[in-house]
Amino acid sequence: MVFPYKDIVSKAIVVVITSLWLLSLSTEAAAPEYLYHICGSNTTIYYPNSTFKSNLNLLLSNLSSNNTPNNLFYNTTGGSGPPGAAYGLFLCRGDVTINVCHDCVLNASQEIIQRCPKEKVAYIWYDQCMLRYDNRSFFGTMDESPKVYMWNMQNITEPDRFAQLLGDTMDKLANRASSDRSLNDQYVNRFATEDVNFTRLQRLYSLVQCTPDLSATDCNRCLRVAIGDLPNCCNGKKGGRVLQPSCNIRYETYPFYEIKATAPSPSPTPPPAPPLPISSTNPRGKGKLSSEIIIAIVVPVGLSLVLLAIGFCLLSRKRRRKYNVVEEENVGDEITILQSLQFDLSTIEVATNNFSSDNKIGEGGFGLVYKGILADGQEIAVKRLSKTSSQGAAEFNNEVVLVAKLQHRNLVRLLGFCREGGETMLIYEYVPNHSLDWFLFG
Known part of the structure; x- marks a missing residue:
């Protein structure tokens, strides 16, 4: 006798699988997530009717239309030379599908022209x-700059132990990515990921990648440079990344790449169960009872799986929104600003007569202000921040860049900063005391 619950179970399984499949399609179809862009200097510009413009259009068309199977990397030239x-x-990224890669490249080839x-x-x-x-031709060349730093604004617990674990993991990944592993006849796959336990409830997820046209030595060197930048930009943070033209690295405390789990070996198929005896007194009653039990189990489990998958996607997106990024470039922008x-x-100590009390001109909750004179005779005001401040180097550098960009005739100009020997100072131009109406109308 065939019980009706078998059809119900089959339909429930089909519904669950279909829902998960549709959910995966909607997740994969999400628009590429833009991070950052950098344009060249004004010394390298082209004109609308130039040969370079025609060749660039041809190049971007070739890049965006490349559909070579299993090809997540492609380099080419527009023009004969x-x-x-x-x-x-x-x-x-080494874990995305060909369709996601194609959509991202197509979007990038269109947007890069608008932004640059x-x-x-x-x-x-x-x-x-x-x-x-x-x-210029850069194929096979390792470029460290320009670079972009990004970090999660949330702090990690036990930062010293986390930094040690991160360093060991990144070191292992750099070695793995720079090893020669065949990708196709021309290039090797220079991509590696790793997830390890940090605490009982928290894991560290890390990723490194080089362009496959680099040699093993250049890939390793590029990754080592990026890893060496992590303490400067992302120390004590839950997540961070360094983007360079030839390689990139990233770490988070949540999975941000496709984790390919190792499938367990299949267990032997159990022998078929013997047919259940049918009661002569109530043959349909037992079938009806079994059907209700199966429905009560399968339907909630199926719905729970769908809701769990939806919740995981929403949680991942929420975490991504919490990833407040702050960018720094190594060429032509913020890093150049910081360096300049x-x-x-020693220069500030000489200018302020070693922070003499005679040079002190102000005091507040943030610290003390000293008047100083540089070697060229320029008068400065040095804001010496309190050593008890909990602000990290990354936040301080970001604020310096922000204030430096906010130049206005009614604002005292920031000349620079000093963060050395346990001191944290901001150096402004010295302006004699005047009233507010003098600054606004004088």
């Missing part, structure tokens, strides 16, 4: 891919 040729490549409308050199990073082009604004401690 210099002068006027355009060189470019894309690199997709006249520069011959441009870089754009997404969470799923990066794309760059240049008026940095004063030596």
